[in-house]
Amino acid sequence: QVQLLESGGDSVQAGGALTLSCAFSGGTPGWTYSMHLMGWFRQRPGKQREGVAAVENDGGIRYADFVKGRFTISRDNDKNTLSLQMNNLEPSDTAIYYCAAKRGAAWPSARLRSDEYDYWGQGTQVTVSS
Numbered sequence: 404q405v406q407l408l409e410s411g412g413d414s415v416q417a418g419g420a421l422t423l424s425c426a427f428s429g430g431t432p433g434w435t436y437s438m439h440l441m442g443w444f445r446q447r448p449g450k451q452r453e454g455v456a457a458v459e460n461d462g463g464i465r466y467a468d469f470v471k472g473r474f475t476i477s478r479d480n481d482k483n484t485l486s487l488q489m490n491n492l493e494p495s496d497t498a499i500y501y502c503a504a505k506r507g508a509a510w511p512s513a514r515l516r517s518d519e520y521d522y523w524g525q526g527t528q529v530t531v532s533s
Contacts, residue, residue, distance in 0.1 A: 405429045405439075405522040407502045412527030419492050419531070425485040425502030425524060437480040440505040443487045444517055445498035446526075452501070454515025456487060465514040469495075492531045499526040 411423040423443065427436045442457035456466045456476035464476060475488040485502055503520035513519050 405431075405504055407504060407522055407524035409500065409502045409524045409527040412500060412529045414530040414532065415492055417492060417494055417531055417533050420488070420490045421492065421529060423487040423489070423500055423502075423527060423529070427483040427485065427504060431506070434506050436483040438506065440507065440509050440514065440519070441478055441485045442503045442505070442514065442520060443476060443485070444501045444503055444515075445496075445529075446501070447495070447498040450498075452517050454517065455500070457509075457514035458485070459508055459514070461508075463511065463514075465511055467515055489529075492529075494531045494533045497529060497531050499528055501526045 406428045408426045413421055437460050440459055443455040444452050445455050446452040454467055458464050458476050458478050473491045477486045502524040504522040505520045509519050
């Protein structure tokens, strides 16, 4: 069983920056971290969960349109970690951010679909005040 542990959530003012991290552990025998598609999702108050960014094991990346060049996703396959650097944060970015993992790959168009993913973390709260 895969365990995902997010960290880095905080309260910041608009225009500020945060870096979220996700630590991956466990897993099915034969399925290493590097074999997983990794993604960040968020759930804003009163809204459904939405994809933010995803990175394949081969480095292929997809961002949601609302990221608008403000966020950068990265993975370290040696440390089994996933990061999300968020700059120029807006109040609309206030949400619980979740790390997710999928065994194998996904079509580029599906990388931000929550139903593609097999494992989820508990989430970390990001609050952006104006």
